[in-house]
Amino acid sequence: MTGERxxxxxxxxxxxxxxxxxxxxxxxSGVEVFLQHRVASMDFAGGMTVFPGGGVDQRDSESSVAWQGPEPVEWGAELDCDASLARALVCAAVRETFEESGVLLAGHADGTVVTDTGPYAAARQALVTRELSLAAFLAETGLVLRADLLRPWSHWLTPEGESRRYDTRFFLAALPEGQLADGATSEAAGSGWQRPADALDDARDGRTMMLPPTWSNLADLVDVPSVADALAARRRVERVTPRLVRDDEGIRLVIDGQEWS
Structure with missing residues (x-):
């Protein structure tokens, strides 16, 4: 298995x-994705266009998280890791998305998905500062994490030679009805919705910058006709490990034997 912490x-x-x-x-005009432009001074991916996300927190693996949807063992099979790490990854996906975009992939006891995140604004900030864990937030509000709203999409490993390395699982999720995605995070200088093709055009023309995983994931969504089609897609998710090559020409990035530029 891959993905050991x-x-x-x-x-x-x-x-x-x-x-x-x-x-x-x-x-x-078609499917749109929510993108954030990271503050240039950030230590990792500063100035880059990214999706909401971040590292797994130790408390993301707490077994007390109220959970609905495929169980961690099922996610482990999808993500090629053990159930404990799968639980942590799904929890981190939900937590980070809420912290960075205000979108909450959670529901009520009656089975409905949250439509108004306004009542949870203070909790969102407490999650950001780590005063509150995801498990405690859900317990205090009577909400349940909706793992069934996520779909595995891709898996990327930061190449050797970087000062920070992440083993990142990318998930898809539809914006829940009634909710709004915002850019109210200190990590983003701006944010908004774009068609994947338009976002890629911005990067090609030098208006924005993207890391290879962001570019690749957007490219895979360019021809998807609807959100429903994207969520219904069955993908074989295999880890992609770029390689940094240093030679007389400088530093180059090679992905699956192809030079990336």
Whole structure:
């Protein structure tokens, strides 16, 4: 299995598990994704266009998290890891999405999904500052994490040679009805919805910058006709491990034998 927490695959830099969520909605001209432009001064991916997400917190693996949907053991089979890490990854995906975009993939006891996140604004900030864990937040509000709203999409490992390395699972999720995605996070200088093709055009023309995982995930969504089609897609998720090559020409990134530029 892959994805053990805190492991080191060489190079002396610990690899941290992480989760990222590609939020989708159906726009007037096709599928749109929610993107954030990270503050340039950020230590990791500063100035880059990204999806909401981040590293797994130790408390994301708490077994007391109120849960609805495929069980962690099922997620483990999908994500190629044990059930404990699968639980942590799904919890991190939900927590980070709420912290960074205000979108809450959770529901009520009657089975309905949250439509108004306004009552949870204070809890959102407490999650950001780590004063509150996801498990405690759900318990205090009577909410349940909706694992069934997520779909596995891709898996990327930061290459050796970087000062920070993440083993990141990317998930898809539809924007829940009634909810709004915002950019109210200190990590983003701006945010908004775009068609994947338009976001890629911005990057090609130098208006924005993207890391390879963001580019690749957007490219895979360009021809998807609707959010329903994206969520229904059955993908074989295999880990992609880019490789940094240093030679007389400088530093190049190679992915699956192809040079990336």
């Amino acid at each position: 805190g492991r080191d695959h060489g190079g002396g830099v610990p690899i941290r598990p992480a989760a990222t969520v590609i939020l989708l909605r159906d726009g007037d």
